[in-house]
Amino acid sequence: MKAAENKENCHELRVLATNGRAFRVTSQAVRDIVTSRLFAISMVLFSLCVALLNAPMMPIPLGLPSRFLVFLAICYLATGFWIALYCVIIFANRRFGTDIPMPNIVSNFGGLFVAVLVKYLIARVGFGLPWPGGWTIFLESLRYAVIATVCEFLTVAFMLPQFEGVSFLDQATEKTDAPEAPADDATAQSPQASAAPNAAVVHLKNRTIPASNVIYMKSVEHYVEFVTDTGTFMERATLKDLTESLPETDGLQTHRSFWVNRKAADRIERRNGNSVLLLRDGTEIPVARSRRTEVAEWLEQVG
Secondary structure, eight states, X not given: OHXXXXXXXXXXXXXXXXXXOEEXXXXXXXXXXHTSHHHHHHHHHHHHHHHHHOOTTTTSOXXXXXXXXXXXXXXXXHHHHHHHHHHHHHHHHHHHTOOOOEEHHHHHHHHHHHHHHHHHHHHHHHHXXXXXXXXXXXXXXXXXHHHHHHHHHHIIIIIGGGSTTEEEEOHHHHHHTSOOOOOOTXXXXXXXXXXXXXXXXXXXXXXXXXXXXXXXXEEETTEEEEEESSOEEEEESOHHHXXXXXXXXXXXXXXXXXXXXXTTEEEEEEETTEEEEXXXXXXXXXXXXXXXXXXXXXXXXXX
């Protein structure tokens, strides 16, 4: 079981943003992000803004275009360091069965420190400039890291949510892993679960919730995102384990990554040649091509 879990984790990493938010990102998502047009535009804008305020190879006089190119190179060197550190930590987690997170504040400063070293190495080899002191390199790296942190806040808030494979971990996720307070036999079970003794329930790590309260579930790597009547949270689990005991009268798995409550389902529609299950609140849930007939029949039976 442990080996299977490690294999499942091997292409995903928990990242701690400087602003305190935590998210998990897959290797495919990293590739999609760094090769996206949105990422390239952000690198260009960041480099241009910094180049307007800095002369990065003093005392060599550089015009704005040259400064822009130098900073663009620094940005991509720092990105390369971030990716390398990401791969190292994923390898360590896979090798030793751990779940070590990557703090962005460390990767940001480390990447920029390496980029500044490369910059001064080019200045020394290419232009014969003296090698600066370690304190100068540290302060310059720190200055760039502060600027990069501001950009990171914007990236986490606006860019990352645009990509599949990035899942933010909110406080509800962390609370599900905390031990519950002791309770006697009469109150040991969740109030929600005891409210309807014969109703189907979803069994989580430390609690159960009625299946009727779940609008839909979405598989995100080795986590499952729950969208319920009262909010959204994530739980470390597999969709298969959670749904295999649920009857079709409560809901159906329309796709390998989605389970939908019967009360939330409305009708099947076509979107760009693909089938989607339209929920009553307007949410569109993918329907696997191989399951379209099954979902249509299910809607007729439970509708």
